[in-house]
Amino acid sequence: MERPKEVAAFEWLFLAAIALGVVGAIIDWELLAADPLLLTVIALSLIVTLLLVIGTSRFRSNVSRWILTVLTVIGVAMSAGTLGVTTLTGLLATVTALLQVLALFLLFTEPARTWFAAPATDTQPEEPGPA
Numbered sequence: 001m002e003r004p005k006e007v008a009a010f011e012w013l014f015l016a017a018i019a020l021g022v023v024g025a026i027i028d029w030e031l032l033a034a035d036p037l038l039l040t041v042i043a044l045s046l047i048v049t050l051l052l053v054i055g056t057s058r059f060r061s062n063v064s065r066w067i068l069t070v071l072t073v074i075g076v077a078m079s080a081g082t083l084g085v086t087t088l089t090g091l092l093a094t095v096t097a098l099l100q101v102l103a104l105f106l107l108f109t110e111p112a113r114t115w116f117a118a119p120a121t122d123t124q125p126e127e128p129g130p131a
Helices: 005-027 029-033 036-057 062-078 088-107 110-117
Strands: none
Touching: 005 029, 005 036, 005 088, 005 110, 029 036, 036 062, 062 088, 088 110
């Protein structure tokens, strides 16, 4: 079964959200550089998020999909104080949250749910047999 366009769109939207998060981190670099532990946590979060996005969209991992969903809901709830703030970083946080929520919504559409429910062996192209 071919990967649905909703799953491909999820991947691009979530990667765009990650990119905006990196831009926000660059803008707040002085604040982050003052706390090496915070910088480490953000870097590890970025790596884990990228792995979950790839696991979800490329490897059809339903576990990754649910972990990413739970972590995103927690992250959006924790950043609720910065959402809607009129500063540049507040605007970036708001757009990032919206992109993440929209991306996750796409993972729960009918084509995406069907794709996740299909057997994983269905993703491999058939090998031509001996003639």
